Amino acid sequence: MRPNSKSLSVLILCASGGLLLLAGCGGFALPMSPLSGGFDDGYYDWLPPDEGAGSGLLDGDDSGKVEPDTSGAAETTPGAALGEDSGGTGIQAGLLTAGTFDDNLNLDVFRTFIGDMQQQATGGIPSVNLGQRALITVKNEAGNPVGGAMVTIATAGPGDSSSSLLSVPTSTDGVAVFVSGIDAAGAGEVNQFTVTVAPSDGADPLTVTTDLTNLDWTIVVPGQDATVPPPQLDLAFVIDCTGSMGDELEYLKAEVSNIVDTVAARFPTIALRYALVCYRDEGDEYVTRSFDFTDSLQDFQTSISLQSSMGGGDYPEAVHKALQAVRELSWTSGPVARVLFWFADAPPHAEYAQVAFEKVLGLRASGVRIYPVAASGVADEAEFLMRTTAMLTGAEYVFLTDDSGIGNPHAAPHIPCYVVQHLKQVLIRLITSELAGQRQYPTAEQILRTVGNPVDGVCATTQPVDQQQEQQ
Structure with missing residues (x-):
């Protein structure tokens, strides 16, 4: 838990397909990885007729042109629009804002960050040697x-x-x-x-x-049928439920409930399962509280709506036990999408940093793609583990920003370029990418703010990180 923080806190992890790999027959061809390119015409034929290329879905649109304010725009699919109350709680979904960064697309930036953190850190980060x-x-x-x-x-x-x-x-x-x-x-x-x-x-x-x-x-690999869309999505959230998340927990609950509602409506032909893990720290009312995968959207939304935040005491939390609880969920094997969103604001305790990293490697081996979402107050140790987790599992690092005006101040990430969107649009775009088997990008209308010079997720020019922090 962060010092001097409010009383409620929640962290969310979602599960997705694991690391990215593509195989081929007899030698190597010029790569056409989803990290950098597209696929053949007809690749998106599985989408409903009104949701194919050019409809807005595949280019990252959130089913309606959303301007950079929070007044909201009508959704064309069920679910609350941006700025609309979700679940009758009085808390609006679609207000939180976030940036994203793909360290696999910006490997030099990641190497510099990892090297700097390892030189400066006095403890609390796992041992990571990248090599090639x-x-x-x-x-x-x-x-x-x-x-x-x-x-x-x-x-x-x-x-x-x-x-x-x-x-x-x-x-x-x-x-x-x-x-x-x-x-x-x-x-x-x-x-x-x-x-x-x-x-x-x-x-x-x-x-x-x-x-x-x-x-x-x-x-x-010859003779293989296309595996998109996958027949099923296992979507999991792991939530830090300590007191330091109190400034954003209720908003995160509204966001998640609304996001899963939108995904269920947008992809009716894909079987969806939802899971939730909340965690605190040793000595609290509980350390981990798990709700295993269910295909009932209503049951999942009820489970998350009942969570509150309390406890924590010090800055680090029981991250290693939370990740172990996530590993114990009943993940589906085979050609399905396994997505985990991890919402947190604190690292593991220093003595368990390496253990937490090993839990990440275990989830990676199970094919779970982990998208960390950094909340307010994330410091260097948490950013180190979160970005390393995203990079190893082929995911992106997500971080909340101050653009929404919600919560405590958000630490500026050690990242030279990114765009800011509403968090709801970010997470739906990432889920859509997993189901389409190819990266989706935000539309110009969805971008609230730009830092540096990102071009399709790549920093075209790199300004000093200190300069970027001054722009926050």
């Missing part, structure tokens, strides 16, 4: 992503001398992230790797050999 980062992309012969394929990376030693380094399922966009300093730690000097892709339909695995001179590993 490779993106594995698995797709079919038509160029569409193959989700749910198990990707195993091993050292390419002679005979039986190879050793497995990482096994992770591809997400809906067919992508996974391999970080040699983490995944190959202790393997010694490794020059070559084998990448084995086992499709979820039981087809014969495909193995290719590669090295770190090429960091975009694209593997084409």
Whole structure:
């Protein structure tokens, strides 16, 4: 819990497809990763006729042109509009604002941040050695992503001398992230790797050999059908329910309830399951409180509406136990979307920082894509773990901003460029990206403020971080 904070607090984590991987047959092709490009015409034929390309859904529109004020605009789908009361609580959904950042698109920025934090930190952050980062992309012969394929990376030693380094399922966009300093730690000097892709339909695995001179590993698996849209979305939220979140908890509850309502209405053909984990700290009324996956939207909304925040005492919280509780949820295996949104304002206790990081690696191995959402008061230690979590699981770092005027002041992130939207639009855009298997971008009408010079999520020019903080 943050010092001198108010009385209520909640944190939310959502589960999504794990790291991004794409596989291919017989050698490597020019990569067309969802992190940077598009797919063939007809890729979005699964969408309803009024929600295809150009309808606003695929370019990040939140079902209605929303101007940069909070007066609200009528939704074309059920659910509260921006600025509208959600659930009759008197608290309006669609008011909180947030920025996002993809460290996989801005790897140099991330390396600088990690290096600076490791030099400055006196404790409280996990040991992270990046080494080289490779993106594995698995797709079919038509160029569409193959989700749910198990990707195993091993050292390419002679005979039986190879050793497995990482096994992770591809997400809906067919992508996974391999970080040699983490995944190959202790393997010694490794020059070559084998990448084995086992499709979820039981087809014969495909193995290719590669090295770190090429960091975009694209593997084409023949005979595979497109796996988007996925048949199911497992959507989980983990919420810090300590007192320091009190300035924003009730708004977050309204946002989440409204977001899941909108997603259910917008994607009626996709089976949806919802889960919730609230956590506090040792010595509080409870440490973790879990509500396992349910397909009942009403039951989920009731569960989250009954949560309140209290306790905490000091700044760090029992993050490691919260992440363990998330691992114990009944996640669905196979080619489904597994999304976790983690709303928090504090890091784990210093003595459990490495344990919390290991829990993240466990969720990554289960194919859960983790989108951290940093609330007011997030300091360096929390930003370090949150951004590392998002990068490793192929997700984006989300952070609340002061543009809404809600809550305590929000710490400026160590990020040189980003755009600010309403939080509701951000989360729906990220969920839509998971279900479409390709990155969605905000429309010009949705952007409330721009910092630096982001171009499709990439910082085109990098200003000093101190300059960006002065713009807050």
